[in-house]
Each structure stands twice: as structure tokens, then as C-alpha cells.
Amino acid sequence: MTATSVSVEKNKPIVRSGRRFMSGDIACAEGALAAGCRFFAGYPITPATEIAEHMARRLPEIDGVYIQMEDEIGSMAAVIGASYAGVKAMTATSGPGFSLMMENIGLALMTETPCVIVNVMRGGPSTGQPTMPGQQDVMQARWGSHGDYEIIALAPSSVQEMFDLTVEAFNMAETYRVPVFVLADEIVGHMWERVNIPEAKSIKIVNRKKPTDQPTNKYAPFKPDVDLVPPMAVFGEGYHFHATGLTHDERGYPRTESAEAQTQLVQRLCNKIRKNKDRIARVEQDMLEDADVAVVGYGIAARAALSAVRKARAVGIKAGLLRPVTLWPFPEEQVAQVARRVKAIVVPEMNCGQIVREVERAAKETPVIFLPKLGEEPHKPDEILDAIEGVKK
Amino acid sequence: MEELPHPYEKFLRKDRIPHIWCEGCGNGIILNCFAMALDELNIDLNKVVVVSGIGCIGRVSGYTNTDSFHTTHGRPIAFATGVKLANPELKVVVISGDGDLFAIGGNHFIHAARRNLDIQVICANNFIYGMTGGQSGPTTPLDTWTTTTPYGNIEQAFNLVHLAAACGAIYVARWTTLHTRWLTESIKKALQKEGFSFIEVVSQCPEIFGRYNKMETAIKMMHWFKEASEVQHFSDPAKAEITPHRITVGEFIDIEKPSYGRLLREMKERVAEKK
Numbered sequence: 012m013t014a015t016s017v018s019v020e021k022n023k024p025i026v027r028s029g030r031r032f033m034s035g036d037i038a039c040a041e042g043a044l045a046a047g048c049r050f051f052a053g054y055p056i057t058p059a060t061e062i063a064e065h066m067a068r069r070l071p072e073i074d075g076v077y078i079q080m081e082d083e084i085g086s087m088a089a090v091i092g093a094s095y096a097g098v099k100a101m102t103a104t105s106g107p108g109f110s111l112m113m114e115n116i117g118l119a120l121m122t123e124t125p126c127v128i129v130n131v132m133r134g135g136p137s138t139g140q141p142t143m144p145g146q147q148d149v150m151q152a153r154w155g156s157h158g159d160y161e162i163i164a165l166a167p168s169s170v171q172e173m174f175d176l177t178v179e180a181f182n183m184a185e186t187y188r189v190p191v192f193v194l195a196d197e198i199v200g201h202m203w204e205r206v207n208i209p210e211a212k213s214i215k216i217v218n219r220k221k222p223t224d225q226p227t228n229k230y231a232p233f234k235p236d237v238d239l240v241p242p243m244a245v246f247g248e249g250y251h252f253h254a255t256g257l258t259h260d261e262r263g264y265p266r267t268e269s270a271e272a273q274t275q276l277v278q279r280l281c282n283k284i285r286k287n288k289d290r291i292a293r294v295e296q297d298m299l300e301d302a303d304v305a306v307v308g309y310g311i312a313a314r315a316a317l318s319a320v321r322k323a324r325a326v327g328i329k330a331g332l333l334r335p336v337t338l339w340p341f342p343e344e345q346v347a348q349v350a351r352r353v354k355a356i357v358v359p360e361m362n363c364g365q366i367v368r369e370v371e372r373a374a375k376e377t378p379v380i381f382l383p384k385l386g387e388e389p390h391k392p393d394e395i396l397d398a399i400e401g402v403k404k
Numbered sequence: 405m406e407e408l409p410h411p412y413e414k415f416l417r418k419d420r421i422p423h424i425w426c427e428g429c430g431n432g433i434i435l436n437c438f439a440m441a442l443d444e445l446n447i448d449l450n451k452v453v454v455v456s457g458i459g460c461i462g463r464v465s466g467y468t469n470t471d472s473f474h475t476t477h478g479r480p481i482a483f484a485t486g487v488k489l490a491n492p493e494l495k496v497v498v499i500s501g502d503g504d505l506f507a508i509g510g511n512h513f514i515h516a517a518r519r520n521l522d523i524q525v526i527c528a529n530n531f532i533y534g535m536t537g538g539q540s541g542p543t544t545p546l547d548t549w550t551t552t553t554p555y556g557n558i559e560q561a562f563n564l565v566h567l568a569a570a571c572g573a574i575y576v577a578r579w580t581t582l583h584t585r586w587l588t589e590s591i592k593k594a595l596q597k598e599g600f601s602f603i604e605v606v607s608q609c610p611e612i613f614g615r616y617n618k619m620e621t622a623i624k625m626m627h628w629f630k631e632a633s634e635v636q637h638f639s640d641p642a643k644a645e646i647t648p649h650r651i652t653v654g655e656f657i658d659i660e661k662p663s664y665g666r667l668l669r670e671m672k673e674r675v676a677e678k679k
Contacts, residue, residue, distance in 0.1 A: 050490050071675045076489045076668065081515040085482035088475065088512075092455075092486025095473060096494065100486065118476045226450075228417075228469070246471040246487060247494050249450040253417070253466055255474035264420065265466065265474075 024073045025211045035173040035200045036061035036103075039129055039193065040069065042177030043101050045214050048127070049075035050100035052089035054082055054108055057141040058197040059131040062103035083108035087115035091124045095254070097245035099181055103129035105197075106148055107138060109155070116190055117156035120280060122254045123188035123233065123241065125219055127180045130192060131200035132310075132361075134385065143387050144197035146310055146361040152192050153339050159277050161284035163291055164192040164339040166309040170204035176336070182217035183291065187283055188240050194338060196361065198311040198389060219243045226250045233276075234261035239283035284340055292342040295334040296349075298324060302331030304402045305353045307346060307370050309335045311389045312359045319395035330399050338366065343373040350374035355402040357382065359390045378402075415439035415449070417469050424463055428622030430581035430607030431461050434528055435468070437584055438499065441591035452495045453487055455480040457504035459535050460609075461528040464499045478509030481516045484523050492522070492665050495595065502529040503541040506562055510542070517571035520599045522663040526591065527564060527602070530609035538612035545646065549616045566641040568602040569657050575601035576641060576657035580629035581608060583653060590655065599663040606651060 026041045033041070040062045043051075051066040053059075063079070070077040076093070080086040086102045093100035104112060109130045119126055134140030135147045148155075152164045163183050165176040173195060180191040220242040222230055226249030233254075235241045241261075244250040257265040258273045266272035284291065298320055299305060308316035313334040323330035333349050335342050346369075350356060356374055358367040359382040367381045380398050384390050410416075416439070425431045442452065449470050456465040458477035465472035475483045480498045488496045498505075505513050505527050516523065532550055533539040540550040540557050543564065548557045568576045575597050579587040587605060594601035608614060608625035619625045629651060636644075637654040644652035 050486065052486060071668075071672050074672060078485065078489060080482065080485070081511050084479065085485070085512050085515070088479040088482035089486035089489075091475075092473075092483040092488075093490035094486070096453075096487045096490035098490040100490070114476055115479060118479075122473075246453045247451055247491055251417075251449070251469050251471055253472045253474070255466065256476050257474065262419075265463075 025214070026208055028208045028210045031206050031208050032203060033170060033206055034061060034203045035167070035170045035195060036131065037065050038170045038173040038206050039103070039177045039195065039200070040065035041208070042174035043127065043181065044069060044073065045174070045211070046099065046178040046181035047216055047218070048099045048101050048181060049073070050090070050093035050098045051075070051077045051102065052080050052086040052093070052100070053102045053104065054080055054086050056105045056108045058133055058200045059103040059105045059129060061200070062129060062131070083111035084114060087112040087119070087128070090126045091115060091119050091122065094124045094126045095246055097247070099125070099185070101127040101129065103131065105131050105133045105141070106135040106145070109148055109151065113155040117158060118256045119190040120156065120160045120162070121256050123243070123280070124190065125184040125188050125243070126190050127177065127184055128190055128192050129177070130194050132194060132196045140386070142197065144311060144361055144389060146196055146312065146365070149194060149338055149362070150365045152194055159281060161281045162192065162339050163187070163189060163284065163337065164194050165336060166194050166338050167199055168310050168313045168334065169199065170202060171206050173199060174206055174208065178214060182215065185217045185219045186240070187287065188219065188243060189284065194310065196311050222250070231261040232263045233259060235279060235283070239279050239286065288340045291337060292340050292345070293336040294342045294345045295336055297332040297334070299331030299333060299349055301329050302352070303329045303354050304357065304399050305331050305333055305349045306357045306359065306395060306399065307333045307335070308359050309338060309366065312361055312384070315390040315392045316359055316395055318392035319399060322392060322396050323399045328399060335366070341369045343369070346370055346373035347375070350377040353377060355380055357395060357398045357402070359384065359395050361385065361389060412436065412439040412443060415442060415469055416467055420467050423467055425460060426611040428608065428610040429460065430530065430605070430609070431464065431528055433581040433584060434461070434499070434526065434605050434607065435464055437588040438468075438526065438591055440588045441595060444588070445592055445595060447495065447595065451493060452497065455484045455487070455496060455498045457500040457509060459501040459504050459533070461499060461501045462504060478504050478507070479512065480504070481509060481512040481523070481525065485516060485521055488521060488523055488665065489668070496523045497595075498523060498525045500527060502527060502531065502543040502564070503533050506542045506564065506567075514567070514571045517568055517573045517600045517602070519664040520572055520574060520661055522599055522665045524591075524594045524601045525603070527604050528607045529564060529604050530607045530613055532609055532613040534609050534612050538616060561646070563642070563644060564604045565602070565644050565656050569641040572600065572661070573602045573657060574599035574659050574661050577655045578604040578606065578644060578653050580606040580633055580651060580653060582626050582629040582633065586653070593658070598666065599661055606646065
């Protein structure tokens with residue numbers, strides 16, 4: 012058995028339900044298939060390669076397409092093309108590839124393309140530490156492509172969530188016509204854990220809204236409904252529609268010199284996420300009801316944080332954990348509410364300080380203690396515990 | 405006076421006309437030949453997708469009355485890869501420029517040709533970056549004056565038909581905008597072939613390339629095409645020159661080879677049989 016092989020029921024779009032043992036990368040690939048993904052374009056990169064390898068094996072079994080592109084720029088472009096041809100599509104990469112994808116992530120945002128991009132984060136900058144975990148790309152995920160936009164990013168902290176949140180990522184992409192990121196890290200990607208695969212029929216699957224009118228030349232591919240999301244026709248249905256990365260009107264036609272078109276379009280692209288933030292932003296709260304100290308952690312750092320919180324409770328310190336499941340849009344309200352009740356917030360992150368700034372902004376006057384971590388190991392629970400104990404003194 | 409409909413009206417988005425191209429530009433001729441080819445083959449326009457990149461000819465996808473997509477700079481072939489593989493029933497045609505396809509997009513071109521992806525690529529080669537005002541590019545001839553080669557171009561130019569042939573394209577042709585009938589026939593042929601086909605159209609940019617290089621009108625540029633062009637079918641693409649004195653045109657490659665789409669389909673069938 013190779014590192015990537017896992018016994019899946021061959022030729023079935025959804026892996027057999029029940030308790031399974033798999034790696035995060037494989038769970039991510041299976042989650043994508045369960046969500047209806049039938050197209051993967053990618054380029055090999057540690058520590059995300061296993062997602063591609065699993066897709067290369069599974070997709071041809073279920074009439075899907077796996078293609079290894081010449082680079083991550085092309086991968087992202089191909090994903091957008093497949094989505095416009097009506098197929099749920101994804102790619103998976105890590106930091107260096109994520110940087111290359113930024114160009115066409117902007118195109119996906121501008122052309123409102125439902126698609127999923129998985130970034131199994133490693134240490135950067137540049138080639139950095141390919142086999143080591145990192146959480147250094149979370150701000151790049153938010154701001155990495157040029158221009159103004161809002162994005163959705165989910166941060167799995169277990170193999171289970173690699174499955175669940177990948178399904179959710181597709182559902183959100185289809186709901187809001189937006190590229191959605193799964194921001195995992197090397198540990199979550201490579202770790203093998205127990206996963207509970209739900210029954211196929213209990214997996215909620217969302218498909219994009221389609222135009223209800225018969226195909227005519229009058230179809231406006233970027234005319235939004237009240238939820239600010241336009242219904243999406245796909246190529247080959249007879250609508251003869253146009254899409255462009257240029258600023259465009261509701262017909263998809265370029266309006267490169269209109270302040271009004273630019274304002275309307277870019278504000279809507281931002282607002283369709285901002286105004287639905289309550290439906291998108293999600294956190295998990297643990298032992299926060301009576302907490303004096305809160306730890307805000309995500310991804311692999313949240314695992315050590317939970318352990319630290321339990322240890323603190325064991326020695327009589329009222330600590331709790333707030334774990335952002337969506338990093339973008341950032342759950343500012345939830346953090347602010349917790350900040351009003353606690354003496355201090357501890358933020359462990361595998362970087363030099365990224366999400367901590369969002370926490371500080373939401374926490375206002377409440378002190379925020381930052382625990383950076385770079386390199387091979389994630390935070391040790393005791394390092395976080397020390398910080399929690401420091402607050403009490 | 406009663407207005408007569410243009411014979412190729414149904415191929416154009418009338419609400420997008422007038423186009424943005426300069427007077428005398430060769431892009432309109434290429435679009436016209438493409439429309440003629442679609443018309444003569446009686447292709448179902450519902451199944452055609454036109455994909456273009458950035459640059460003057462990049463706007464062509466906005467003018468064709470089919471599904472169409474105007475990608476980021478250099479990426480139309482990569483985008484088209486996703487479209488074609490996701491829905492093999494679609495006829496996916498990339499129409500773009502020399503800078504888009506062979507500078508910033510060069511990697512996608514060589515790999516799509518290598519894979520023998522079932523798409524048609526038509527390149528308007530005007531030797532220059534027109535949209536940004538006349539900078540040198542990968543096909544700018546040696547010694548030419550552009551805004552970024554004010555002392556003359558010292559870079560060698562790509563021979564696009566040689567490149568396409570070397571990368572594995574199954575159909576390769578070069579024409580100029582003067583060769584409208586040949587070009588239309590080539591597009592028709594490419595549309596009917598299975599695999600990666602490439603047509604280079606040497607096109608005039610009188611407004612910028614011509615003006616800087618002593619051919620300031622479309623007529624003067626087309627005189628060059630007329631005087632210099634030499635039809636040499638199936639000659640060695642490595643020797644297919646574009647010089648002030650000779651432009652070698654014609655069909656260079658016309659072979660059969662299983663396309664990526666076919667091999668993918670056959671692989672899936674094998675996988676299904678093994679279950």
C-alpha cells in the first residue's frame with residue numbers, strides 16, 4: 012500500500028460511509044468527490060500532491076477528469092474553464108503554487124466562477140520548508156490577488172474536517188459563485204486519523220442557480236438576484252454569453268471607462284459575501300461560557316490550543332477556545348463578543364503574526380497575547396498553557 | 405433605403421459593434437474568415453466556444469455570437485483546456501495574439517500542443533504589442549523599431565509554425581490577411597480535425613507597427629504581404645521565413661494522431677471494464 016492508497020469502493024462517487032482511516036489529503040479529495048467535483052487540474056507540490064494522486068486514481072473511475080497542467084497558473088485557468096463548462100472543479104497546491112494561482116483566482120472572482128482551491132500550507136516564504144507545516148498564507152488568501160474583493164476561506168483542523176469542509180467549500184462556491192479556499196496545513200494534510208464518512212444521502216450538496224429563462228441572446232450572466240448572486244448558465248446551453256476579466260456590465264460586456272460600472276460591480280462582488288457574512292462565518296466554541304482567558308486558534312494550532320485549555324481547566328483556570336472555522340470572512344463579531352467577557356486572548360499561529368491582527372482589531376481594549384511558531388513542530392500545549400497561566404498572575 | 409443584413413450577421417454580437425480595432429487592422433479580416441468558416445461548415449453555434457486572451461485580437465471573443473470568454477493575459481489555452489475536457493462536445497477555438505500566446509502564454513501553448521489537446525488555435529501575428537502602444541514581442545523581427553527597441557530589435561523572433569510543429573501540433577498553417585480564401589479553408593480544415601491545430605495569420609498593424617517601420621497604411625503592409633508571400637505547402641516549417649523579402653505561407657503539417665480527449669475517453673473505458 013502506498014502512502015496515498017486507501018481502500019475506497021471502486022467506481023463509486025462517494026467513499027463508503029462509516030468509520031474510515033485516512034489521511035487529510037485523501038479525505039479532502041474524497042470530500043470533493045462527495046460534493047460532486049468531477050474535474051481536477053493541478054501541479055505536483057508537497058504537501059498537497061496526495062490530493063492530486065488520489066484524484067488521478069479516482070476521477071477516471073467516475074467519469075471525471077484529472078489533468079496535470081504545466082504549472083499552477085494553467086491549473087487555475089483550467090479549473091475556471093471547467094466550471095464555466097458546467098462541471099464542479101478544483102485544484103490543490105501549497106505556497107509556491109498558491110502564489111502562481113493568484114492571477115487567475117482574481118479572474119475567478121471577477122467572472123464569479125464557482126471553484127475550490129485547496130492550499131495545504133507549508134513554511135514560506137518562497138520554496139521555504141516543503142515538508143513542514145505553516146499558516147503563513149492566510150493573509151495571502153485574503154489579499155493575494157490584486158484589486159478589491161471578498162473571499163471565503165475555511166480552516167480544517169482535523170482529517171474529518173478535511174472531508175467535511177471540502178464539501179462545504181464546494182457548497183459555498185456554488186451558492187455565492189465565488190472561489191473558496193480550504194486552508195489546511197502540512198500536518199492536517201499528512202496526518203492519518205479516523206473519519207466518519209456520512210451516508211451519501213445525508214451529505215448536503217448545493218448546485219449553482221441556473222437561469223430560468225429559455226436561452227436567448229438577452230441573457231445577462233452577471234445580473235444578480237436579490238441575494239446579489241447571478242444565476243449561471245454554462246457553455247453549450249445556447250445562451251451565447253460572454254465573460255471577461257475586464258470590468259463589465261450585467262451582460263458581461265467590457266465597461267472599462269465607466270466609474271458607475273466599476274463601482275456597481277466591485278461593490279457587489281464584495282457585498283455578496285459581506286451581506287451574507289452571518290450565513291458564512293462560523294466558529295467553534297469550547298468552554299468559553301465562564302472563561303477568563305480565551306485562546307483563538309485555527310487549523311492545527313487549534314488542536315494544541317484545545318489541549319492547553321483542558322490542562323488549564325484541570326488546574327483551575329477558566330480558559331476556553333474559540334476556533335474560527337471560516338478565516339474569511341473573519342468572524343469578527345464572535346471574537347468581539349468573547350473579548351468583552353475575558354481578561355485576555357491568546358493567539359497561537361504558525362506564522363509571524365497574521366490572524367492575530369484581526370483578533371486585535373475585534374478585541375479592541377482586551378489584551379491579546381501572540382504566540383508565533385515557525386518550523387517543524389506545531390505549538391506544544393504547554394507553551395499555550397504557559398501563556399494562559401501568565402494572564403492569571 | 406432598406407438596410408441589407410450582413411451575410412455574417414448571425415456570427416456577430418451586433419450590440420458590440422462598432423469594434424475597438426483601428427482602421428486598417430487585420431483583426432476584422434481574421435474574424436470574417438472565422439465567420440465564413442463556421443458558415444460554410446454549418447457548425448452549430450450553440451456548441452462553439454471562442455476563447456481569447458489579452459491584446460487587440462483578445463477582444464474578438466466579445467464580438468462573436470457564441471459562448472465566449474476573455475481570459476487573463478496568456479491564459480486562453482489553459483482556460484480552453486478546462487472547457488474542452490469538461491465538455492468534449494464543445495468546439496473550443498482560441499483566437500489570440502502573438503504576445504499573448506507565445507510570450508506570457510508560451511508554456512500553455514507548447515504543452516497543449518504536446519498533449520494534442522483537441523482545440524483550434526488561431527494566432528494573429530502583428531509582430532508587436534498593439535494594445536499597449538507598440539512594444540517588441542516574441543515575433544518582432546530583428547532590427548525592427550518598436551517603442552522598447554528604439555535602437556532596433558536585437559532579439560531573434562520565434563518562428564511560430566516551426567514551434568507548433570516541433571511541439572506536436574497535428575495541423576499547422578500560416579497565411580497572411582491577404583490570403584482570405586486560403587485562411588478560411590485552413591480554419592475549416594482545422595475545425596474538422598481531431599487534435600491540436602494551429603494557424604498563424606500574419607496580420608497588419610498599420611497604426612503602430614507599420615507607422616514605425618515605413619509601412620504606415622494597411623495598403624502598404626498588404627503590399628508587403630503580396631510581394632513577399634510565397635505559398636510552399638508542406639515545406640520544412642523550420643525554413644518558413646518571415647523577412648522583408650519573403651513570407652513563406654501554406655500548410656506545413658497535416659497529420660493524424662490520437663487526441664488527448666480520445667486517449668482520456670479510452671482510458672476511462674478501460675478503467676470501467678476493470679471494475
